[in-house]
Amino acid sequence: MRTSPDNGIASDNPEETNQSNSPILFQLPVDCRTDEGGTPDCLIQNYKDHDTTRTSFKDFSCGPRGYDGHTGTDFRVLDDKRYRDGIAVFAAADGRVSRIEGREPDGLYLENQPAAERRNPAGNVVLLQHDFGYRTLYAHLKKGSVTVEPGDYVKAGDVIGFVGLSGFTEFPHLHFEIRRKTARTEFVDPFSFQGNETCVEERSKKQRLWSDDNNPSLQYQDTRTKSGWLGEKPKSRELNNPDKPKVLLGQSDIAIYWVQSFHQTTEQELLLKIKDSSGNLLSKHQCAFESFKAQTLCFVGVRLSSLGLTGRNQDEILQKIYGEHELRSK
Numbered sequence: 441m442r443t444s445p446d447n448g449i450a451s452d453n454p455e456e457t458n459q460s461n462s463p464i465l466f467q468l469p470v471d472c473r474t475d476e477g478g479t480p481d482c483l484i485q486n487y488k489d490h491d492t493t494r495t496s497f498k499d500f501s502c503g504p505r506g507y508d509g510h511t512g513t514d515f516r517v518l519d520d521k522r523y524r525d526g527i528a529v530f531a532a533a534d535g536r537v538s539r540i541e542g543r544e545p546d547g548l549y550l551e552n553q554p555a556a557e558r559r560n561p562a563g564n565v566v567l568l569q570h571d572f573g574y575r576t577l578y579a580h581l582k583k584g585s586v587t588v589e590p591g592d593y594v595k596a597g598d599v600i601g602f603v604g605l606s607g608f609t610e611f612p613h614l615h616f617e618i619r620r621k622t623a624r625t626e627f628v629d630p631f632s633f634q635g636n637e638t639c640v641e642e643r644s645k646k647q648r649l650w651s652d653d654n655n656p657s658l659q660y661q662d663t664r665t666k667s668g669w670l671g672e673k674p675k676s677r678e679l680n681n682p683d684k685p686k687v688l689l690g691q692s693d694i695a696i697y698w699v700q701s702f703h704q705t706t707e708q709e710l711l712l713k714i715k716d717s718s719g720n721l722l723s724k725h726q727c728a729f730e731s732f733k734a735q736t737l738c739f740v741g742v743r744l745s746s747l748g749l750t751g752r753n754q755d756e757i758l759q760k761i762y763g764e765h766e767l768r769s770k
């Protein structure tokens with residue numbers, strides 16, 4: 441009887457548990473961690489474009505997660521504190537370093553700098569050369585974080601830098617790209633090894649080039665949210681820069697509870713509420729969108745003076761009020 445890994449029955453035939461007939465497999469290239477509930481602190485914001493026209497996009501599962509012409513996989517990090525501490529980027533396979541760039545500053549794109557000052561779209565990069573004509577590119581690395589030099593040999597899993605905000609990037613992420621040199625250089629999607637023409641069932645693991653395909657960070661995740669408090673109206677650009685100083689809760693008279701959602705569909709809406717410690721509703725707001733959104737921002741606020749909470753710090757305020765949000769079907 442043939443068994444597949446998908447039906448929960450382990451197969452002892454390596455040809456059936458291994459993803460494809462590729463001579464090379466890649467491991468997760470970034471240090472995403474998974475909480476006790478199995479939720480990773482990264483998400484794949486953009487996949488490689490499988491649409492062959494110049495005007496539209498589809499990911500390997502025919503979904504909308506990405507943009508026209510995207511050549512790699514974008515691993516977005518959601519934990520700001522871990523980002524500031526440094527999230528390691530790993531060599532995805534054994535190889536040799538063929539190129540690095542490490543001096544590009546972080547965050548210029550989010551600072552609205554003129555294009556002329558942003559000379560390098562990929563920012564800080566490492567390019568690795570592997571066997572069988574494969575190369576991997578790691579882009580937008582943090583300034584000064586690249587730990588390898590051209591000519592170095594690395595093993596899969598070696599740290600080669602940290603996730604950053606260099607180059608043309610709107611949020612902290614690793615752009616990971618696989619190239620294969622044949623007659624010309626082609627971009628290979630590790631989620632769909634066999635090419636672009638047909639949509640691949642998401643669970644068709646034989647199409648994949650991942651060595652750790654069951655890693656939660658490599659799954660097609662449900663819509664994710666991220667939330668927090670500020671003492672000012674949030675702007676996406678600033679929220680997307682963990683290094684950017686912000687007006688914190690308690691530093692002004694307004695208390696804003698904000699929620700970002702990622703990959704929100706038209707069937708969903710976000711409902712935000714601020715309540716007092718007795719559960720009484722103080723303020724609410726909902727956000728829905730007419731088209732699929734890679735990223736949204738929704739927020740709701742109250743005045744601290746109206747609640748008698750002036751002059752308290754964030755921890756003290758959050759003993760008196762709390763925020764909750766729900767992503768629900770319309």
Ligand SMILES: [Zn+2]
Binds near residue numbers: 510616
């Ligand atoms: Zn990218």
